[in-house]
Amino acid sequence: MPLLLRVNWTSVGVAAPSIQVLRQFGHMAARYRICVGAETLLPSVTSDHQTSRLTLQTLEGGGTGGVVLMGPQHRLQSLLAAAAALNFTNFRWLLVPTGPLQERVFQGFNSVAEGVVALRRASQTVPEFGEHFLSLGASAVDSTLYPNLSPGDYVEEPAVFQMVKAVFKVGSAVRRAVKQHCGGSGWCTNATLDLTEVENEGLDVIEELSIKAQRPRYEVLRLEAVQDAKLAFTSVGHVTAGKLELDPRAAGLPQYLCMNCRCLNVRFSFLADLRWRSEAWVTICATMAIIGFLLAIAIMVFISVRSCRGKASEGSQAFSILLLLSCIFLYAAILPYSFEASSLICALRPFATSLSYAIMLAILLARSLMLATADSEGYVVSWPV
Incomplete structure (x- = not known):
């Protein structure tokens, strides 16, 4: 790329x-x-x-x-x-x-x-392994497509890694057996190989075998x-x-x-x-936002049911429902901050926050204007021209 x-x-x-x-x-x-x-x-x-x-x-x-x-x-x-x-x-x-x-x-x-x-x-490739690949794959190689192949033409194949890994594993087992059973002086008859133990002493065995890892x-x-x-x-x-x-x-x-x-x-x-951030504060804030979201939904359902039954405490509840919806948008605005930063996420963060606050403030302003222009009985006052 x-x-x-x-x-x-x-x-x-x-x-x-x-x-x-x-x-x-x-x-x-x-x-x-x-x-x-x-x-x-x-x-x-x-x-x-x-x-x-x-x-x-x-x-x-x-x-x-x-x-x-x-x-x-x-x-x-x-x-x-x-x-x-x-x-x-x-x-x-x-x-x-x-x-x-x-x-x-x-x-x-x-x-x-x-x-x-x-x-x-x-x-x-290790040169000796390259020669081995040529002999193994000779029957499968099309001479018209791969003429005059040599070990240098081969890139690193999966089998090379498997061979190096196997040699490293056997070499580590031999060294452990010599140290544990033979006193470290050489191979002895009572030495046994344990290939199940994980080698954790570094890569010095590979270096001793002149098989070094390359990027x-x-x-x-x-x-x-x-x-x-x-x-x-x-x-x-x-x-x-x-x-x-x-x-x-x-x-x-x-x-x-x-x-x-x-x-x-x-x-x-x-x-x-979309890659979720693993910080503790992100989890806490997201959990609080989810709880607030669920409470806003529950209150909105409660108000709607009471309004349908004619038991609302005061007139129309439209502004209350709109305010609850704006709260839901406000809680959802935390989502862009919960993901790892990228060009898309960074662009969404100020946009989502500004939009959610703008919606809430617009609804509050409209409700304030309605209350300021209403008479004692709740009707909008008509001002004389």
């Missing part, structure tokens, strides 16, 4: 492999005030041109030229190939692959692929034409620990601003801002 904001893409189309990913992107985009004008599922590699055409037409209907593609490389490549074949050249693409990303698979699509920007996670680092790449019309990735920035470093001139992306745009994720923006 910081990358979209930096290049002024506040209106985008998005294609992803699943509904869940689209919803997550919509939630996150709404928090950053980015409008999703169109969203669709990525077609599979076996889809025909008609399915790909419908997908591209859906993205085109979003009214923006900036499109975010998320998913595996072979499906991103399939959609770009369809865009080139069907002459959809008015898009600028931002690729967010969920696995390896190689420039070789985009060769020949210069009409749509040149200028593509990709966000790729830097390789963080995710992402490279911002741009696909450019080099000699002989060959496309190659050029680094134009990176994202480390949530901070984006980008050269805007190197990225060379046009701006796609949200002007009179129709947002599919607008329904998420309000809900994303």
Whole structure:
């Protein structure tokens, strides 16, 4: 999202492999005030041109030229190939692959692929594990889509974390067994491993095994034409620990601003801002407001019932009911202060408070004016002209 904001893409189309990913992107985009004008599922590699055409037409209907593609490389490549074949050249693409990303698979699509920007996670695999992945996944890898793979082409896979976690757990158990049963001098025959005990002595075992934790680092790449019309990735920035470093001139992306745009994720923006505050004073004030709300409702029902039975203590009770309603609005005005601050909540706080007080004061002023102009029998005095 910081990358979209930096290049002024506040209106985008998005294609992803699943509904869940689209919803997550919509939630996150709404928090950053980015409008999703169109969203669709990525077609599979076996889809025909008609399915790909419908997908591209859906993205085109979003009214923006900036499109975010998320998913595996072979499906991103399939959609770009369809865009080139069907002459959809008015898009600028931002690729967010969920696995390896190689420039070789985009060769020949210069009409749509040149200028593509990709966000790729830097390789963080342990080299020995990378070789193991190649041997395990050789049968599942399509050589036409992933030619000449090497361990450096692999980003951090879930299996790496599981392996590191397992090695850390076994290493911790071995060290505990050596200390407890062997006097700390080495492994002995009466030592037993206990893998159920939680290790709480830090990460020194992982460091001893030269497997150190790294923060995710992402490279911002741009696909450019080099000699002989060959496309190659050029680094134009990176994202480390949530901070984006980008050269805007190197990225060379046009701006796609949200002007009179129709947002599919607008329904998420309000809900994303509703996060209840956990302070004690918020709970106390909210509880008092709820009690006052219920009492005002009860009194209003009591007055209405007595008025319907003709047992009201004095004339019409309309002003009393209006004042009780204004009290309810006044109690409800505490709600914006009970949620965590955001741009929407901060705008609601003075508006709700001012509106509730204005309603109450207007009713009191009208009642005072009526009483001031009434005679002893309750009728409005007619002043001579």
